[in-house]
């Protein structure tokens with residue numbers, strides 16, 4: 001299956017397309033995952049900030065405040081004392097974040113931003129913006145634990161996270177309820193305008209965190225580019241290797257085909273040669289007989305002393321003509337078997353005539369009538385002997401059919417049509433039996449038992465295809481078969 005696939009003309013394109021599609025698919029996966037990775041890293045940063053934030057709250061609530069309350073209880077600190085620097089965990093946390101951010105800026109790191117956003121803030125710094133106000137509303141309506149969103153502000157990307165704080169308890173109202181109940185020192189510092197009249201159970205603020213994503217995203221893009229280009233290089237190299245293998249495999253296949261073709265051609269020629277040696281012997285029988293008669297004649301005349309100049313001249317003339325005849329027949333055969341690899345321009349009829357000359361004795365012996373029709377010149381370019389071989393094969397097949405089917409009126413009709421660029425070879429030998437119709441051009445298919453080589457029509461088809469880019473087909477006609485060679 002692989003072999004037949006790679007011999008297809010466009011298999012490199014198909015493989016290339018498959019590689020390209022897989023590459024695009026991988027690139028998409030890389031992009032998706034590196035992006036996801038960057039955002040996950042952003043979430044990790046948010047978590048780190050929140051852990052620290054909670055730690056500060058816990059420290060103030062669990063360690064710092066009890067000490068101050070004890071001081072008050074012991075009377076070492078006056079009861080009215082209120083300084084947010086030591087007693088407000090929200091104040092302490094905000095300032096801790098601010099110091100943290102300053103440290104980051106010193107290191108040229110892009111800082112995050114922290115805010116405890118409220119619609120009714122004690123400290124105006126904490127006033128909620130539009131998004132925050134909406135989220136506070138939402139937190140009170142349907143209570144969510146965590147909200148995040150990627151924000152795009154002036155071309156910069158941020159991972160925004162909002163977390164609602166715990167809802168108000170009774171204890172909160174001491175400072176966030178009626179200003180009458182609030183510590184005096186706190187009112188002195190913050191006034192009574194805002195941050196009061198809160199209700200128990202309501203959520204009065206959200207933690208609003210904004211972590212910059214640009215650096216993380218650009219790092220992940222770098223990883224993305226590296227992965228994509230490494231994959232591209234790997235894919236291209238693999239493709240190149242496959243491509244080279246395909247080309248080499250094809251070349252090998254072609255060489256194998258050529259080798260097989262030459263081998264078959266050789267086999268077919270040797271088969272023809274064997275047949276033709278018989279033909280030569282047959283063709284020489286008559287002149288040889290004639291000459292031996294003449295020689296005996298001369299000898300008789302000589303012994304009778306009747307050998308005059310005239311009869312001697314006659315003898316020489318006749319002998320030379322017989323020898324000439326024999327020599328032309330041998331020349332015809334020699335020309336056909338000459339290993340000629342030179343391509344020439346020739347008229348198709350020459351090739352037909354050569355075939356007829358070579359087959360002449362067997363055509364005559366089998367009483368076959370050959371009619372050749374040629375409308376006008378039909379010039380072909382190639383190895384003439386190989387085309388001759390095609391006609392020899394076709395005529396020999398017809399001859400075999402005549403004998404096999406015991407046909408009386410044996411005719412072969414050859415029509416050379418230069419204007420249509422086709423040659424027809426037709427006989428009345430009985431046609432090709434139905435069961436053989438699909439097989440006659442196959443390699444080693446023969447109907448002739450032990451005597452057949454099964455390379456005749458197969459090699460004829462191969463010669464026509466490879467030497468002349470021509471196609472041969474056949475039809476069973478009335479009484480016979482018609483082969484059509486289309487150039």
Ligand code: HEC
Pocket residue numbers: 082084087088090091094116117118120121122123124126165166167168169171172173174175176183186190195204205
């Ligand atoms: C002893 C007084 C006091 C108590 C008790 C108190 N707060 Fe506050 N709270 C403050 C002060 C003062 C600020 C302003 C600090 C600053 O400048 O950031 C504040 C700020 C806040 C803020 C930031 C938003 C804003 O209004 O500026 C939130 C949220 C908050 N408090 C929630 C609570 C909750 C919830 C409780 C109860 C668990 C509580 N507070 C108890 C004094 C108090």
